[in-house]
Amino acid sequence: MAFKWNSNSYCLMTLTLMVTLGIMLQLTPTEACSCYPEHAQTAYCEADYVIVAQILRKSKVKSNGNNVYKINIKKEYKMNPRAQKLLKQGKLITPASDSMCGLQLEINQLYAIAAQDIHVGLCSFVRKYHEMTIVEKRGLAGIYRKGCPCKIKPCFSSNCNVTLGSCNWTPWESCESMYGSCIPARGTLLDGSPAKCHWRRSPMYQKCKNGTLE
Structure with missing residues (x-):
């Protein structure tokens, strides 16, 4: 059946396009750059390198639309051979524009x-x-x-299913976000992965859950 094009269809399409463009124009650079929530443990486990570095300076000349930061690595917690080669010159590269998800790093600050x-x-x-x-x-x-054998799964409701070898994580809940680590419980599957994982009940985590953090 052929689609019948008429003025009503054209008006509806034009209105939809105008609304979409209006919403996009109102977005701030940060809102335009959407990031899926990631727990610090997930970032650690999936990273090729984990470091604490001081920002020494920012290059005055942009490279292909990017800012180049010179860094001094103060602490090295995780580093595979590939990352070691990449970081040999002590540089980080980030888009110069906020709208392209670029970072503005502070000179002399530790990150x-x-x-x-x-x-x-x-x-x-x-x-x-x-x-x-x-x-x-x-x-x-x-x-x-x-906890790297475990998976931390973002949960945005109160009734998320608990899957094998994972911990549910609500990003806006501070106890799991700031004081939690997801670790294996007893029992493994045939492939050696954990059957169950749970949030480690460290003293700081317990204080957070009990509302007794100072």
Whole structure:
């Protein structure tokens, strides 16, 4: 059956296009760059390198529309051979434009970075080190390694199903986000992966859940 084109169809299409463009124009650069929530443990486990680095300077000349930052690695928690080669010159590259998910890093500031490449952006795990909790710092230093066989699955409702070898995580819940690490419980599947995982009941995590954090 052929589609009958008429003025009503044209008006509807024009109105839809105008509304869509209007919404896009109202988005801030950060909103236009959508990032899927990622727990610090997931960032650690999936990263080729995990470091704490000081930002020394930003290149005055942009390279292909990117800002290039010179860094000094203060702590190295995880590093595979490929990442070691990439970071040999001590550089991080990020889009110069916020609308392209670029990062604006502060000179002399310490950042914790967990990534696969020297190209980083708003969706990368790049956090000011002094703003992280002691649990997150210790996690990146190696505590998270124990939980890498587990999967942390973002959950946006109160009734998410618990799947094998995973912990549900609500990104806006501070206890799991800032004080939690997901670790294997007893029991494994035939392939050796954990059958169950749970949030580690560390003293800080328990205090957070009990509302007794100072």
